[in-house]
Amino acid sequence: MSDIRIRARIKDGETEVKCLMNHPMETGLRKDSKTDELVPAHFIQEVVCKLKDEVVMTANWSGGVSRNPYLAFKFTGGEVGDPVEITWTDNLGQTETATDQIS
Amino acid sequence: MIDAKRRILLKGSIAAGSVGVAVGAGILSPSLVLANWNEAAFSAKSLPDALSSLMGSDATETNDAIKIKAPDIAENGAVVPVTVEMDLDGVKSIAIVASENQTPLIASFDLGESAMPFVSTRIKMARTSDVVAVVQTGDGLFSNAKEVKVTIGGCGG
Missing domain, CATH: 2.60.40.2470 (SoxY domain)
Incomplete structure (x- = not known):
């Protein structure tokens, strides 16, 4: 079970992809309320979105994106059944990938 | 001949060493993987x-x-x-x-x-x-x- 939920829907030739990722998105600037120590930075830096192995969009993020990030984008040229792949990589080098077929 | 190889080996290790130092000193943060x-x-x-x-x-x-x-x-x-x-x-x-x-x-x-x-x-x-x-x-x-x-x-x- 992947940590990314994707939904890709096509309408009038435009595919809209919506996705939700599970991630703490710590900026590294926040203090833990109990220990008063800075919580180390841990956030997604790059999200790569592919349609059939071709990169449609690359997002670069700071820790300013909210926890458990939501992302939506649109593209043309997709068809029902085409695979859409989302991959994120965070500042600790962790990575996660998920795919959905356009419906 | 042996000496020349030693030279190359030394050069290689110096180069690798300096990258390590740069990472250690925070010049290259590990986040630069991307x-x-x-x-x-x-x-x-x-x-x-x-x-x-x-x-x-x-x-x-x-x-x-x-x-x-x-x-x-x-x-x-x-x-x-x-x-x-x-x-x-x-x-x-x-x-x-x-x-x-x-x-x-x-x-x-x-x-x-x-x-x-x-x-x-x-x-x-x-x-x-x-x-x-x-x-x-x-x-x-x-x-x-x-x-x-x-x-x-x-x-x-």
Whole structure:
């Protein structure tokens, strides 16, 4: 079970992809309320979105994106059944990938 | 002959050693594993600095074709939904900025040829400020802004 939920829907030739990722998105600037120590930075830096192995969009993020990030984008040229792949990589080098077929 | 090989080996180990030192000294942070992630832009403390690093210039022209959808008042600054959409051709990238955040640049989206000029996400805002969208096209940089009033700041400060 992947940590990314994707939904890709096509309408009038435009595919809209919506996705939700599970991630703490710590900026590294926040203090833990109990220990008063800075919580180390841990956030997604790059999200790569592919349609059939071709990169449609690359997002670069700071820790300013909210926890458990939501992302939506649109593209043309997709068809029902085409695979859409989302991959994120965070500042600790962790990575996660998920795919959905356009419906 | 043996001596020459020793030389090469030594050179190699010196080079490897200096990279290690650079990492240790924090010159190269481990986050640079991603070559395309613009450390200077994302750690910049002001919008012009961030734009100069990210797009090579901070000269933007206000353009009302860029539509920013965000709430007028955000109760919780930790989760502010923002959608940026525009009627412009040849959009290469879209950046989202919260001008009063400690590091204003939040996200930058590089669009491929088939991508439409539309992105939607949720951002953190430290306090009431403008949400700025900066769009790079073949004709230069364009921007638009929308003020969002923040009731409770969302950077955990």
